[in-house]
Amino acid sequence: MKNLLKSSLFWLLLLTVAILTACTNSDSNTNNDEPTDNPATSDSEGTGTEDGKVTIDFWHAMSGSGQESLDAIVAGFNESQDKYEVKAEFQGSYEESLTKLRSVGGTKDAPAITQVFEVGTKYMIDSGYIEPMQSFIDKDNYDLSQLEENILNYYKVDGELYSMPFNSSTPVMIYNKDAFKEAGLDPEKAPETFSEVIDAAAKLKTDDMYGFSMLTYGWFFEQLVATQGGLYVNEDNGRSGDASEALFNGPEGLNVFNFLDTMNKAGTFGNFGTNWDDIRAAFSTGKVAMYMDSSAGVAGAINNAPFEVGVAYIPHADEVQRNGVVIGGASLWMSKGIAENEQEAAWEFMKYLTTPEVQAKWHLDTGYFAINPKAYEEENVKEKWAEFPQFKVTVDQLQDTVPGLATQGALISVFPESRQQIVTALEDLYQGKDPQEALDQAAEGTERAMEIANKTK
Incomplete structure (x- = not known):
């Protein structure tokens, strides 16, 4: 598990830095968490490959079998279309990744996507680094009802979704x-x-x-x-x-x-x-x-x-x-300040991640929940559950959860x-x-x- 003392010292340091930078950052962070009509914050185009694909960075903190599964999912997305290429990059622990993000957050050098643990949600919303998911959901008329309500609820504030749930557990x-x-x-x-x-x-x-x-x-x-x-x-x-x-x-x-x-x-x-x-x-x-x-x-x-x-x-x-129960784990955050086509690439990748087939693979590879419940109807999941009915208990508990502030x-x-x-x-x-x-x-x-x-x- 994470080193709790290290985590505590990290956040105290973060607050100290915030004090020193408050004067210069206060104006630029005003209303940064409100969705805009146009999710893009930069007119410039991002980097690309020799064959014209838009390339984006995806910072994550998954190691072991989680990293292996994630790398396979990223490879699957890159092979599924010819417009975008995602580069998944392991950044160490959640704390280490967030420290690195702070040095580039809100600029064109920030990764298009960053995985952040659930207890970092409030900090990310207030940071000025991110574009709320709701911006892209509204623009694309994305059907959010297809995803697990009791997972989405954690990452919603005032009815708006700020990040895309990813590795969720209870x-x-x-x-x-x-x-x-x-x-x-x-x-x-x-x-x-x-x-x-x-x-x-x-x-x-x-x-x-x-x-x-x-x-x-x-x-x-x-x-x-x-x-x-x-x-x-x-x-x-x-x-x-x-x-x-x-x-x-x-x-x-x-x-x-x-x-x-x-x-x-x-x-x-x-x-x-x-x-x-x-x-x-x-x-x-x-x-x-x-x-x-x-x-x-x-x-x-x-x-x-x-x-x-x-x-x-x-x-x-x-x-x-x-x-x-309350959702734990982490979610994926879209960077603000990067090129519009990079944000588009990130959004397409996030939609790919939520498909039943991909979520079924993620669930079976790692034991995390599928954020799209239709994944549980996939044959490979049904076969696994038949062999190990204990997995279904975890999903039943989540779906039996009564929505509320608690x-x-x-x-x-x-x-x-x-x-x-x-x-x-x-x-x-x-x-x-x-x-x-x-x-x-x-x-x-x-x-x-x-x-x-x-x-x-």
Whole structure:
């Protein structure tokens, strides 16, 4: 997983630079996030190949199998037509890529497309670097209804889409079906509420295995708050204005901390730290029976475990109805200030990415959701789901999500700092700190970061 401390330092540095440049940038950034009648911001033509194709750069942060799949998709687009050529370029981590973008953002030297993680959404909207997707959607009469509504909702503000969703995921609960059988639990019926998880964890606990675990990572806390219908910050979760107050230390957040605290004190909770590999290894080696993971981690859990693996919706507090999940992952942003024909090339590539065939390949290669639900009707996807029905559970949970401010997700420009505050609070909780006190300290830290960000915007 990403290094949380590094992420926090990166964003603090970003805010410092913003202070120094505020005077010179304030005029040029005015109303930069409003769509225009003509998406192009430059009359010049971009670079091309010897055979006359318009060439554009696509900066991304995918590595491993994700990069292999993306390279194949880019090659497929380049071969599918003779007007454009996309060059996919790995830029390191999300933080590293965004640092590089800052040096060229808003100029003709910027990449036509940049992949940015979901917690960078607010920053990108305010940056002045991007042309909202809605500009091209409106100009091209593109049918947005063909894409997954609960994925689009995260990247919409005031009804307008700012970036094109790409690698999207949500959390799920993964469990050891064999361990369920041995404990006398129904392996086909995972616990749904906090109290049911607590009870199951007690029955699953052995000398060698904990009942439940959750990575010490803010994203999972956010999801457990959202599925209760709780908001993370004020101003309608930061979507009707710049948030200034943390709300996650309210009843919903306290429910989550009490849930974890109960199991930790009972000795049924396994604390495997902040590293994704560690918690996944603990599950596959039988050291924990239930844990929270990303939907993109389901394939790995199935392939690496020597036992039967179950996948279920994330749990919710007993006294509320399940609201669902918030989209994680990243999206693709169109640069402002580049040549018109480069923007056209980027838009054509983005439309190609959303086709059912391409999304089916991406879903099967990586485990990320298909942003076009018709991809799930492709024969190769049906065959995979028949073999591994666990994949369908992740999609069902997404599609069962109730649209609303909670599940739309919060927008704050200092999300990495806030997540680090939650990490500290969770660590303190596991060391015995009072749940409400730990949450309140995280809220205070988040509010300080938001205050600085709002002053330097």
